[in-house]
Amino acid sequence: MKALKNALINFSIKHYKVATWMMVVFTAAMCAFFPMVEVDTDPENMLPRDDPKRIFHNETKKNFALSETVVVGVVNEHDPDGVFNPATLQRIFELTEFAKGLRWQDESQPQGFSGVIEVDMFGPSLVDHMSQGGPGEIKFAWLMNKPPATREEALAIRDKAYSNPMLKGRMFSEDGKVICLYLPLTDKHLSYRINSELNKKIAQMKGDEEYHIAGVPVAEVAIGVEMFSQMSVGSPLAMLVIFGLMFLFFRKMRIIILPMIIATFSVMATMGLMIALGFQVHILSSMIPIFLMCIGTVSSIHILSEFFDTYTQEKGREESIKEVMHTLFTPIFYTSLTTAAGFASLTFTPIPPAQVFGAFLSVGVMIAWLYTVIFAPAYIMMIPERKLANFGMSARQTETQSVLAKILWAMGRLTSNHAKLVIFFMAMASGLALWGTLQILVNDNYAKRFVESHPIRKADIAMNRHLDGTYTAYLILRGFNPLHLTENEKQEMLTKLREFADGIKNKFPSVTRLAQEISQEIKALNVKSQSYNGFFDTLIKRIDQKSEKASDDDYYAYDELRAFLGVEKEKQKVFKQPKVLSYIAALQRHMESYGLIGKTTSLVDAVRKVNQEMIDGKLQNYRIPDKMPGVAECLLQFQQGHRPKDLWHMVTPDFMNANVWVQLKSGDSSAMKAAVETVDDYFKSNPPPAMLTHKWAGLHYINLVLQDKLIPTMLRSFLGSFLVVFLMMSFLFRSIKWGILCMVPLTITILIIYGLIGWFGKDYDLPIAVLGVLALGMAVDFAIHFLQRARVKYRELGTWDEVVHKMFGEPARAISKNVLVIAIGFLPLLVGPLVPYKTMGIMLFAIMTLSGIVTLFALPAILTVTQKWFFNKIK
Amino acid sequence: MNLRSLIAGISLGILAGLWVMPGQAQEPSVDEIIHKANHMALYQGADGKGKVSLVITDKEGRIRNREFNMLRKNQDNVDQDQKYFAYFKAPADVRKMVFMVHKHAALEKDDDRWLYLPSLDLVKRIAAGDKRTSFVGSDFLYEDISGRSPVDDQHELIKTTDKFYVVKNIPKRPESVEFEYYVAYIDKATFIPFKMEFFKKDNRLYRLIEVLKTENISAKKNGKDVVYPTVTSSVARDLENGSSTAMIYSNIKYNVGLSDDLFTERYLRRPPRDVMR
Numbered sequence A: 001m002k003a004l005k006n007a008l009i010n011f012s013i014k015h016y017k018v019a020t021w022m023m024v025v026f027t028a029a030m031c032a033f034f035p036m037v038e039v040d041t042d043p044e045n046m047l048p049r050d051d052p053k054r055i056f057h058n059e060t061k062k063n064f065a066l067s068e069t070v071v072v073g074v075v076n077e078h079d080p081d082g083v084f085n086p087a088t089l090q091r092i093f094e095l096t097e098f099a100k101g102l103r104w105q106d107e108s109q110p111q112g113f114s115g116v117i118e119v120d121m122f123g124p125s126l127v128d129h130m131s132q133g134g135p136g137e138i139k140f141a142w143l144m145n146k147p148p149a150t151r152e153e154a155l156a157i158r159d160k161a162y163s164n165p166m167l168k169g170r171m172f173s174e175d176g177k178v179i180c181l182y183l184p185l186t187d188k189h190l191s192y193r194i195n196s197e198l199n200k201k202i203a204q205m206k207g208d209e210e211y212h213i214a215g216v217p218v219a220e221v222a223i224g225v226e227m228f229s230q231m232s233v234g235s236p237l238a239m240l241v242i243f244g245l246m247f248l249f250f251r252k253m254r255i256i257i258l259p260m261i262i263a264t265f266s267v268m269a270t271m272g273l274m275i276a277l278g279f280q281v282h283i284l285s286s287m288i289p290i291f292l293m294c295i296g297t298v299s300s301i302h303i304l305s306e307f308f309d310t311y312t313q314e315k316g317r318e319e320s321i322k323e324v325m326h327t328l329f330t331p332i333f334y335t336s337l338t339t340a341a342g343f344a345s346l347t348f349t350p351i352p353p354a355q356v357f358g359a360f361l362s363v364g365v366m367i368a369w370l371y372t373v374i375f376a377p378a379y380i381m382m383i384p385e386r387k388l389a390n391f392g393m394s395a396r397q398t399e400t401q402s403v404l405a406k407i408l409w410a411m412g413r414l415t416s417n418h419a420k421l422v423i424f425f426m427a428m429a430s431g432l433a434l435w436g437t438l439q440i441l442v443n444d445n446y447a448k449r450f451v452e453s454h455p456i457r458k459a460d461i462a463m464n465r466h467l468d469g470t471y472t473a474y475l476i477l478r479g480f481n482p483l484h485l486t487e488n489e490k491q492e493m494l495t496k497l498r499e500f501a502d503g504i505k506n507k508f509p510s511v512t513r514l515a516q517e518i519s520q521e522i523k524a525l526n527v528k529s530q531s532y533n534g535f536f537d538t539l540i541k542r543i544d545q546k547s548e549k550a551s552d553d554d555y556y557a558y559d560e561l562r563a564f565l566g567v568e569k570e571k572q573k574v575f576k577q578p579k580v581l582s583y584i585a586a587l588q589r590h591m592e593s594y595g596l597i598g599k600t601t602s603l604v605d606a607v608r609k610v611n612q613e614m615i616d617g618k619l620q621n622y623r624i625p626d627k628m629p630g631v632a633e634c635l636l637q638f639q640q641g642h643r644p645k646d647l648w649h650m651v652t653p654d655f656m657n658a659n660v661w662v663q664l665k666s667g668d669s670s671a672m673k674a675a676v677e678t679v680d681d682y683f684k685s686n687p688p689p690a691m692l693t694h695k696w697a698g699l700h701y702i703n704l705v706l707q708d709k710l711i712p713t714m715l716r717s718f719l720g721s722f723l724v725v726f727l728m729m730s731f732l733f734r735s736i737k738w739g740i741l742c743m744v745p746l747t748i749t750i751l752i753i754y755g756l757i758g759w760f761g762k763d764y765d766l767p768i769a770v771l772g773v774l775a776l777g778m779a780v781d782f783a784i785h786f787l788q789r790a791r792v793k794y795r796e797l798g799t800w801d802e803v804v805h806k807m808f809g810e811p812a813r814a815i816s817k818n819v820l821v822i823a824i825g826f827l828p829l830l831v832g833p834l835v836p837y838k839t840m841g842i843m844l845f846a847i848m849t850l851s852g853i854v855t856l857f858a859l860p861a862i863l864t865v866t867q868k869w870f871f872n873k874i875k
Numbered sequence B: 001m002n003l004r005s006l007i008a009g010i011s012l013g014i015l016a017g018l019w020v021m022p023g024q025a026q027e028p029s030v031d032e033i034i035h036k037a038n039h040m041a042l043y044q045g046a047d048g049k050g051k052v053s054l055v056i057t058d059k060e061g062r063i064r065n066r067e068f069n070m071l072r073k074n075q076d077n078v079d080q081d082q083k084y085f086a087y088f089k090a091p092a093d094v095r096k097m098v099f100m101v102h103k104h105a106a107l108e109k110d111d112d113r114w115l116y117l118p119s120l121d122l123v124k125r126i127a128a129g130d131k132r133t134s135f136v137g138s139d140f141l142y143e144d145i146s147g148r149s150p151v152d153d154q155h156e157l158i159k160t161t162d163k164f165y166v167v168k169n170i171p172k173r174p175e176s177v178e179f180e181y182y183v184a185y186i187d188k189a190t191f192i193p194f195k196m197e198f199f200k201k202d203n204r205l206y207r208l209i210e211v212l213k214t215e216n217i218s219a220k221k222n223g224k225d226v227v228y229p230t231v232t233s234s235v236a237r238d239l240e241n242g243s244s245t246a247m248i249y250s251n252i253k254y255n256v257g258l259s260d261d262l263f264t265e266r267y268l269r270r271p272p273r274d275v276m277r
Helices: A002-014 A016-031 A052-063 A086-100 A151-162 A188-204 A216-250 A253-276 A285-310 A316-348 A352-382 A391-401 A403-417 A419-437 A455-466 A487-503 A511-525 A532-548 A552-570 A578-593 A603-615 A628-638 A644-649 A669-685 A699-733 A736-760 A766-797 A800-807 A810-825 A835-865 A867-871 B003-026 B030-043 B142-146
Strands: A069-075 A103-105 A113-115 A128-132 A137-142 A178-184 A210-214 A471-479 A597-601 A657-664 A692-697 B047-057 B063-074 B082-090 B098-103 B112-117 B122-126 B153-160 B164-171 B181-187 B193-200 B204-221 B224-238 B243-254
Touching: A002 A016, A002 A316, A002 A352, A016 A253, A016 A352, A052 A471, A052 A692, A052 A699, A069 A086, A069 A188, A069 A216, A069 A455, A086 A151, A086 A178, A086 A188, A113 A188, A128 A151, A128 A603, A178 A455, A188 A210, A188 A216, A210 A216, A210 A455, A216 A253, A216 A285, A216 A455, A216 A810, A253 A285, A253 A352, A285 A316, A285 A352, A285 A766, A285 A810, A316 A352, A316 A699, A316 A766, A352 A766, A403 A419, A403 A800, A403 A810, A403 A835, A419 A736, A419 A835, A471 A669, A471 A699, A487 A511, A487 A532, A487 A552, A511 A532, A511 A552, A532 A552, A552 A628, A578 A597, A578 A603, A578 A628, A578 A657, A578 A669, A603 A628, A603 A644, A603 B122, A628 A644, A628 B112, A657 A669, A669 A692, A669 A699, A692 A699, A699 A736, A699 A766, A736 A766, A736 A835, A736 A867, A766 A800, A766 A810, A766 A835, A800 A810, A800 A835, A810 A835, A835 A867, B030 B153, B030 B164, B030 B181, B030 B193, B082 B142, B204 B243
Parallel strands: A137 B122
Antiparallel strands: A069 A178, A069 A210, A103 A113, A128 A137, A471 A657, A471 A692, A597 A657, B047 B063, B047 B243, B063 B082, B082 B098, B098 B112, B112 B122, B153 B164, B164 B181, B181 B193, B193 B204, B204 B224, B224 B243
């Protein structure tokens, strides 16, 4: 350690030009990778690629041919008929036709194009309407094959739309004021292009309709765009703010340039390194620049502060900086190490973007440390001696008379004179905070990542006001085949076959005999361990063989037997069974009766609607047919329309997996959690009539999965880094009790902050979760500086009273400046429309300020009370 | 231009005309081609029956099957009106479902269509209107089964290759169909349309039907042996969602003497045994 310290200090002072070049060259090399930058805003990537829930989510998308979808909401609140007036419907028609053309040739795609998938688009001119024609007549037609010319025609379209429960609350709102177009994309990354094309088209449209473009892919891209603006505006702004603050503190341009150079170079080197190693910039890692901007300046501020105090003309710059570096090398090393360790603990979370963020923040901190120790002395060496004349003294004089200095003096007196009171208050506050911490609610909301004035948030608010929820999740039900029939079951089946034959013997006189023969033959075959399908296939094959040569009468009898067995075999297809469909219908009803779920759609709705229209169109026939072939007929009729493939978004062709589309009214992950629990409970208290498992998919569910992981993993990271920092401190001070003492201010700070979050009911989401871990490594720095300096001073002065007095001079001023720079430096995160940044900005400001204050109150107060115990060995 | 060169020009023109003439005489007109193709595809024999199997394969390679027996009877000798009767055998749970069409070739007259659903025990007329809906969930449309009438489109011979007449067909009522036009590749020898490509706006191919196999089916006509070249295997591909349907005909018989009253409503519920076996 000592060797490293001496080597580095000597190197940077003796070979300051080489040191400078090293920094410049490395940074420049890293910057060369900037053009390779890629952005990742996919919420799915919050989970590792091999996470079982993510794998299932993607399987579901494939199994049910689900695509990421852009939603265009057209709102008309002015017309008494809402959107169902000729002009609005004309515009919607036009927009639909326009959207059909949003596709571009792309040989890399299996369909040969990329863009909007026309066949899966969903809108009034694209869906079928099944209805009654004349008496005994069924009519299949487009809901709106051309825009209506008159009010009557428009209202007729409205009435047709209202008669279809599968459209209500999804394609149009119950209040008739909104119609939505759903535009599924071949690739969600196209949403930016689609969005801007749509906006261009919309700008040309007349009329007083409002248009909203929403959907997760649009939000993702918007986040990406805002991230860049945040990085390109926020970081320079942070730089400017820090620059301003330092100017206020040091008043010497030549000096404050140093921290700026170190911070900027660290940011560039770190981001370049991250890009070079092939990591994408995610919403979290896009905050790295602003973090490093603040943290990177800290160490050099300490050096400068100390240099102010130390520098005299007699000593000269070389001697002065050497002295400063010897005093500060250890605390700077440790503060950097603890900060890095705090960040690095994020790599133990199972959230890949948090891992990348933590890893590169911690790398960045160490780069900033290295740049500081090699470049800060080098920089001072490059300043001509004469420019430093009167530098220190004059600055010191103004310093001691500043407002800051006066406040700190007062604080010093207060903490040592009323130490017990201060401790009492701290304990009280911690107690209350602990209670608040227990009130914390875990929740996140993708849409709420934007401020309310952002178009995406506006779209979200407007559309959820009218529709039955626009947040989609998929409840996937899976049925199971009996793989094997037992010997008994086989006998039962043969008995059933004979009974069936008995039932139709009036029409087919020979059928009883034929059924007997068949079952005898099958028994004689005596096939052991045959699969369910195998058993039926053997039977049917046997009938096929026998019927081929049979007389006509026998043939038709065989045909009946074959059909009976065919239907029995089909019955294993779970989602054709009326009892299973009834169960799903009841489950859907139960879900919809529960406040947060606006609407559910499944193949049950399709079956009921077809049944209703096939029979007579009366509402009483909106029901599931009693027998499986009835269901099968309805399903087949559903496929006779223009969009047969819609069925396969709700059930797989083998009828073993069904997808219930669930629309949630709130994008809160807590709403999703409640939905999951509601369904779990329903399954527990209402056992399904066949073996069914249920699982969830969809981005809103993925969001919940992430939330569920958040608390335990972040808590683990937090405790882990707490322990690491504590061990480092104990090692630094060669004392466990000093280690503990060092942890006190940040513990109180974090307790109070999370207590306040709990008290005010602010959602515990990803930024908040990450925050605690980040804050830990940064907040401890103030305590390190305070205690390290206090111990050094104690060795010099021998009594605590004098130490306190001194501590609230230069060291307290350095710490306060540090606090201010970091705290205020994070405030530029508030600029821009992304809420997670704002949260980070405010919370970091609060944490840094508070931990500075707590450090300066709690530590001296505690040391005043327990000075004998702490200082007995230091002399 | 002087007189001599004018005369020379005219005689050259005449010569050129004479040169082309013999070729033109052999080449049938586009109307002839379409007429013959229409006949070959849909009207061979006075009537016919066969077993049809549909194998639908989706993008993920998942397969669904349909099987039905089909009867067809011409109403005249001029390739106009026809009657169809499709009796479903598989999947087992829709067995006995029947679909019946009285096809009217005239542009202004809609087809009459009926549906029988045995389990719901319903006979429904299907209202006039769109024939371009899926046929039992396959990639074939109703119109592909009963045939699109030549009068619905304007035809243009765009190319003649050594094997095919390539005819572009533009709908007369574009609002009634989802395509802009389709191109048929009609075999020069047999006049069987071997391929049909359907295009949307900006000449985008989105759907095609191809013949995979033809067979010569022997039959009797007025006591004489005749041979009908017949498509026995074809495939419809939906290029937009990657799905395809193979259609395979077997047990094809022509001129079996189907009576007209087979194609009436009362037979929907109790289909004739002819159809079932």
